[in-house]
Amino acid sequence: MESDAIVVGAGPGGSATAAHLARRGLHVTLLEKATFPRDKICGDGLTPRAVKQLIRLGVDVSEGAGWKHTRALRIHGGRIAPFEMPWPQLADFPDFGMVCRRSVLDQRLAEHAAAQGVRLVTGANVSAPVIDERTDRIIGVRTGDGRVFSAPVVVACDGVSSRLATRMGIHRREDRPMGVAVRAYFRSPLSDDDCLSSWLELWDGRPHESALLPGYGWAFPEGDGTVNVGLGMLDSS
Structure with a gap:
């Protein structure tokens, strides 16, 4: 299958890239290894x-x-009392944020890209690049089930542990921190809150009377009766 551009990974970055290219008249193929809806660990904010x-x-x-x-x-x-930082009112940005589950957001964006003319292919697990032996340049990708997709431009949007980038000899920079997080959904009346909440100090006991833990916490209201609660930290060691 030939295209003007191939985008590997239909997360927000991949779907946005594909949609922008398609809106400019390019024939774009967007490859996603999973099928929608699919989840990602995220704060949803x-x-x-x-x-x-x-x-x-x-x-x-x-x-x-x-x-x-x-x-x-x-x-x-x-300090003891929490305080609020309203989203700023600027000419270049909207004055509101949003919360949306990644299982919903990613599917919405992939379907939006498809509505712009992108050929969305799910269940396409990219296993290797296709290299032009004459130029040593990537000219496509191969999936685990043997399909080959060809294009003069290939964009790797397949995540922090990108298999495609690794196969192309591009590895994570060890001098940059790695973010790690865990999250869960809880039913809570805070689901209808109009603020994102973030805890910048985590203590293993009473605040200011115990050990300060690394990382941060959050509670983001989903508006559906649940709250996304998570813990995150940066590992720079």
Whole structure:
């Protein structure tokens, strides 16, 4: 199968890239190893900067379209009482953030890309690049089931442990920290909160009277009766 461009990985970055290319008249193939809906560990929070990118893609980000809006970030830590930082009102950005489960967000963006003319292929687990022996350049990819997709441009959007990038000799920079996180969903009346909440201090006992733990915590309201609760940290060792 030939295209003008191949995008490997239908996460937000891959689907956005594919959609922008298709809107400019290119024939784009978007390959995703899983089938939708599929989940990713994430806080599900979108800042106004991210919302702006959805608007640029032509996505309807209204609450009527099913998006949970937020007005501020609530900070816990540094003093006893939490305080709120409203999303700024700037000419270049919307004045609201959003919360959306990754299982929903990724499918919405992939389907939006397909609506722009992108050929979305799910269940396509890219296993190796196809290399032109004359130029030593990538000219396509091969999937685990033997299919070959060809294009003069291939974009690797298959995540932090990108198999395609590794096969092309591109490895993670060891001088950059690795982010790790865990999260779960809990039913809570805080689901209808209009703020993202973040804990910048984590203690193993009473605050300011016990050991300060590394990392941070969050609780993001989903608007569906649940809250995304997680812990994250950067490993720079």
